[in-house]
Amino acid sequence: MYTQGLDQQSSEDKKKSARDSGSSEDAAALAAFQKRVEAEEKIEAKDWMPDAYRRTLVRQISQHAHSEIIGMQPEGNWLTRAPSLKRKAILLAKVQDEAGHGLYLYSAAETLGVSREQMVADLLSGKAKYSSIFNYPTLTWADIGAIGWLVDGAAIMNQVPLCRCSYGPYARAMVRVCKEESFHQRQGFEIMLELSRGSEQQKAMAQDALDRWWWPSLMMFGPSDTDSRHSAQSMAWKIKRFSNDELRQKFVDVTVPQAQFLGLRVPDDKLRWNDATEHYEFGEIDWQEFHDVLAGNGPCNRERMAKRRRAHDEGAWVREAAEAYALKQAERQAA
Amino acid sequence: MSSKADKQAALLAYVLRLGDNALIIAQRMIERVTNEAELEEELANANFALDYIGQARLFYSYAGKLENKGRSEDDFAFQRDSREYCNFLLLEQPNGHFGDAIVRQVLFESFYVLQLEALTRSSDERLAEIAVRAEKEVRYHLRHAAQWFVRLGDGTEFSHARVAVSLQNYWRFATEFFAADAVDETMRDSFDGPDLKVLEKQWQLDVSELVADASLSLPDTVARVDGGRAGLHSEHFGYLIAEMQHLHRSHPGVTW
Numbered sequence: 028m029y030t031q032g033l034d035q036q037s038s039e040d041k042k043k044s045a046r047d048s049g050s051s052e053d054a055a056a057l058a059a060f061q062k063r064v065e066a067e068e069k070i071e072a073k074d075w076m077p078d079a080y081r082r083t084l085v086r087q088i089s090q091h092a093h094s095e096i097i098g099m100q101p102e103g104n105w106l107t108r109a110p111s112l113k114r115k116a117i118l119l120a121k122v123q124d125e126a127g128h129g130l131y132l133y134s135a136a137e138t139l140g141v142s143r144e145q146m147v148a149d150l151l152s153g154k155a156k157y158s159s160i161f162n163y164p165t166l167t168w169a170d171i172g173a174i175g176w177l178v179d180g181a182a183i184m185n186q187v188p189l190c191r192c193s194y195g196p197y198a199r200a201m202v203r204v205c206k207e208e209s210f211h212q213r214q215g216f217e218i219m220l221e222l223s224r225g226s227e228q229q230k231a232m233a234q235d236a237l238d239r240w241w242w243p244s245l246m247m248f249g250p251s252d253t254d255s256r257h258s259a260q261s262m263a264w265k266i267k268r269f270s271n272d273e274l275r276q277k278f279v280d281v282t283v284p285q286a287q288f289l290g291l292r293v294p295d296d297k298l299r300w301n302d303a304t305e306h307y308e309f310g311e312i313d314w315q316e317f318h319d320v321l322a323g324n325g326p327c328n329r330e331r332m333a334k335r336r337r338a339h340d341e342g343a344w345v346r347e348a349a350e351a352y353a354l355k356q357a358e359r360q361a362a
Numbered sequence: 363m364s365s366k367a368d369k370q371a372a373l374l375a376y377v378l379r380l381g382d383n384a385l386i387i388a389q390r391m392i393e394r395v396t397n398e399a400e401l402e403e404e405l406a407n408a409n410f411a412l413d414y415i416g417q418a419r420l421f422y423s424y425a426g427k428l429e430n431k432g433r434s435e436d437d438f439a440f441q442r443d444s445r446e447y448c449n450f451l452l453l454e455q456p457n458g459h460f461g462d463a464i465v466r467q468v469l470f471e472s473f474y475v476l477q478l479e480a481l482t483r484s485s486d487e488r489l490a491e492i493a494v495r496a497e498k499e500v501r502y503h504l505r506h507a508a509q510w511f512v513r514l515g516d517g518t519e520f521s522h523a524r525v526a527v528s529l530q531n532y533w534r535f536a537t538e539f540f541a542a543d544a545v546d547e548t549m550r551d552s553f554d555g556p557d558l559k560v561l562e563k564q565w566q567l568d569v570s571e572l573v574a575d576a577s578l579s580l581p582d583t584v585a586r587v588d589g590g591r592a593g594l595h596s597e598h599f600g601y602l603i604a605e606m607q608h609l610h611r612s613h614p615g616v617t618w
Contacts, residue, residue, distance in 0.1 A: 096401070099395065099396050099404070100396050103392075103395045103396045106392040106393075106395055107389060107392055107393055107605050107606060108605060108606065108608065108609050109609075110440075110609045110610045110613070110618040111436050111440075111610065111618045112385075112415060112418065112419050112422075112435050112436055112439050113419075113618075114618050115392075115415055116412060116415045116416065116419070119392060119395075119408055119411060119412050119415065120412055122395055122396075122408060123404075123405060123408035123409055123412065126401055126404040126405045126408060127405060129401055130401050130402070130405065133401070168609055168618075218618070221617055221618055222618075225616050225617065225618075226613060226616050228613060229613065229616060334396065334397075337397075338396065338397045338398065338399070339399075341397070341399070341459065341460075342398065342399020342400065342460065343399075344518070344520055344521055344524070345399040345400070345460045345461075345514070345521070346399055346400065347517070347518050347520075347521070348513055348514050348517025348518050348520075348521030349513050349517065350517075351517045351518045351521075352512070352513040352516055352517045355516065
């Protein structure tokens with residue numbers, strides 16, 4: 028799964044960035060850092076790095092991790108009802124992978140000096156964000172196919188370039204994540220293929236899912252380049268390699284022929300192939316909806332957060348017990 | 363001595379019971395997904411549930427072969443009604459808190475690992491093969507669950523009291539594991555299957571040790587529970603399979 032983190036900063040971050048621009052971070056160190064980045068050297072955890080670089084990465088990686096964790100909910104919603112044992116097993120393996128991605132992304136972020144407890148606290152307090160896509164509901168089984176096909180497809184577009192991110196621990200985590208994501212994308216497409224070649228009801232289910240997931244998937248690439256405030260710096264740092272609009276275009280170009288193969292209609296009247304540019308032209312995203320969902324007013328924002336908080340709160344006694352037991356064990360060994 | 367057909371029928375019933383146990387505990391475990399106290403526990407729970415679904419598929423596929431009527435793993439999982447399911451009642455009980463889940467796991471898997479270990483020596487080759495694989499998986503689950511059982515029992519006062527109640531609540535369900543019927547006897551006598559009397563003694567020892575490690579006490583057996591293997595379930599079960607089967611059954615004859 029994927030995060031739109033790049034383009035969202037907290038107000039606190041903005042203040043810090045403003046301070047940095049006037050700070051006395053050694054100009055020579057900055058220049059040397061930039062030179063390393065441009066030479067495609069990997070920056071490692073113990074290397075010197077600008078504070079703003081560190082903060083950008085912490086924000087992006089932790090938002091990515093949070094997206095994996097919250098992303099388990101819409102898919103988990105169909106685990107108990109999956110229509111065959113094979114599909115149940117595949118979906119469960121996918122949801123498990125997402126927990127695993129969350130785990131190693133949190134670990135990658137921890138190399139930058141922020142604790143997992145702090146990141147989790149930021150998610151639960153609403154301070155940290157996660158990808159807007161997971162605030163949409165999974166209403167039918169076909170939504171599981173659409174998520175794999177479209178949402179993981181969009182994630183791959185975004186994440187493959189992140190395997191070359193200048194920050195070593197993140198780049199390495201992404202190599203592993205991407206391998207699993209491509210499996211996820213394939214299983215999603217396979218579900219859609221079965222449905223689109225199935226009964227009339229199954230076909231209708233597949234079309235309905237595409238109708239509902241298409242536009243939110245395009246929103247996953249974040250604001251358009253003209254409105255994306257932090258892209259330039261991230262590009263200069265080689266955290267980001269392509270702009271939001273470039274990646275979105277690439278996604279549309281790859282995905283539309285797949286929809287055609289499935290015999291499904293992409294819900295966009297303005298969609299057409301342009302011979303001159305050799306790209307698809309497509310309609311305008313509903314940016315109001317995008318901003319509403321990001322602001323916490325999507326169909327499921329409250330439910331997703333409430334569920335995560337409840338699980339965390341209900342687990343408090345378990346974490347306390349584990350801590351108490353570990354302490355007792357340490358005391359027993361010391362005695 | 364029963365006829366060959368009787369023996370085969372017993373083997374089929376036994377394999378189906380194993381499949382039902384695996385599927386029903388998996389279904390309760392996947393209900394817990396996204397509700398765990400820690401990310402590491404999300405991974406463990408999902409991973410173990412996945413093992414159980416894998417086992418259910420192996421048992422059901424084998425049952426289909428034994429029965430030889432063309433039924434697939436999905437036919438067994440999605441097309442049978444409640445009275446045809448023969449899992450232990452413990453496994454279908456609704457999820458409570460994490461301590462309940464751990465106690466269920468400890469009680470059942472302490473039994474199941476012994477059952478599988480015995481089945482690795484069964485004269486039925488296919489069943490023995492499946493048991494070899496499943497035994498490794500379940501031994502690992504049990505180690506994980508046992509560690510949590512001890513942590514909760516010997517953790518805080520609150521966790522100790524809470525897990526003691528879980529143990530008290532679930533204890534009676536374990537009697538069902540050892541209530542041998544004709545199917546179990548045929549398995550023992552004709553397929554070198556487990557002797558439940560032997561398993562019960564070992565289980566008592568293993569569980570007593572764990573309970574002591576967790577600073578807990580063994581509950582008194584207040585009542586015996588039985589019926590799962592005869593398809594006599596608790597009221598919860600109808601809801602469990604209704605949820606599990608509804609999509610599959612709503613679209614007869616299609617593929618997914």
